[in-house]
Amino acid sequence: MAAGWQAVDDYIAGKLLGDDEALAAALAHNAAQGLPPIDVSAAQGKMLFLLAQMAGAKRILEVGTLGGYSTIWLARALPAGGALVTLELEAHHAAVARANLERAGVADKVDIRVGPAAESLAAMAPGAPFDFVFIDADKQNNALYVDEAIRLGRSGTTIIVDNVVREGGVLDANSGDERIAGTRALFDRLSADPRLDATAIQTVGAKGWDGFVLARVR
Template sequence: MGERWQAVDDYIAARLLGDDDALATTLANNAEQGLPPIDVSAAQGKILCLLAQMAGAKRILEIGTLGGYSTIWLARALPDDGALVTLELEAHHARVAQANLENAGLASKVDIRVGPAVDSLTAMDGEAPFDFVFIDADKQSNTAYVEAAIRLGRPGTTIIVDNVVREGSVLDAGSTDERIVGTRALFDMLGANPRLDATAIQTVGAKGWDGFVLARVL
């Protein structure tokens, strides 16, 4: 099944996305620099771009930069006066992402902040609110990241959380995997938080069987 999922993703990319030198160079550079191949797929990246545009986002927050592949998709959604803040734990990843953003001509719109995301988010209190937040970092901290997104957002802010199905492992109430425990805690938090209107959708494709949360701050 996985090969067919990949083939369908390739079909979508060929028909709707086309070739993209900046993104291809980004993935090649990430591999050369030893980054794990855990970026969103091309089709998923375009979804992020379109959702940010549909939200009219002028300020975007990304939690989990890696090599900047999703960052490029999100930055492309911004208007000329827009800005994106992206948080990355690993200094090496941040340097790779900076080079990729410069190659894509988007570095002037993006502020990469290095260090533990929870600390970076705490230091951001008082900044202008974000219109769109994409969360794709350590899964055990997802509840803290969403709480920060609410605090740093505004009514109407869009929040996307990636990797919330994990090939169905989210159903395993007895799991001791911190990523599963964190994801299940996220669902509990989303369902109980009166500031959020949320759903989740399963996905299949080049990245296997997974899914994402789509939420709106009330």
């Protein structure tokens, strides 16, 4: 990772985000509990917050909770009466996230469901649609998660998928990395699915060289 990328992210955070005790405590708790440091950056978290607000999201679905850092950002974007469902494979991660959400004062807005995300999604019947979906879990199933986001969403639902550039690895059609294969399958699905308008943006910063997909259900 280029040192300049981190310095620019630090500058952005210092100018536009400021200190946040709850978020800092969440990251510290995650580290103390042995969770991998793969949360979105602070600037990316604020981006998710703003995008969810711009979408007028009242119901949010998150695939991949980890320790709840991005969950806090998204829950804060909800209006009074809003709700967020977040899916996490690991029971330990979910327990850490619950503590972080309680500390941040947003636990009452969040429903954490533990188990394989594909199974949790399949068990969800269409009802009140989700307005905003953030996908940041196992990359092998990204295409499936987008399909489920469409099924559980509505016309106008915003879908964000993280980690779709993978330091350029997405270009390698012969990669043996299942995460890259899954990301390429996601792009194939997006390019062929008439239900979506989508683009992808490359990013550099504290999390290295990566990117995200931004899509909207037609």
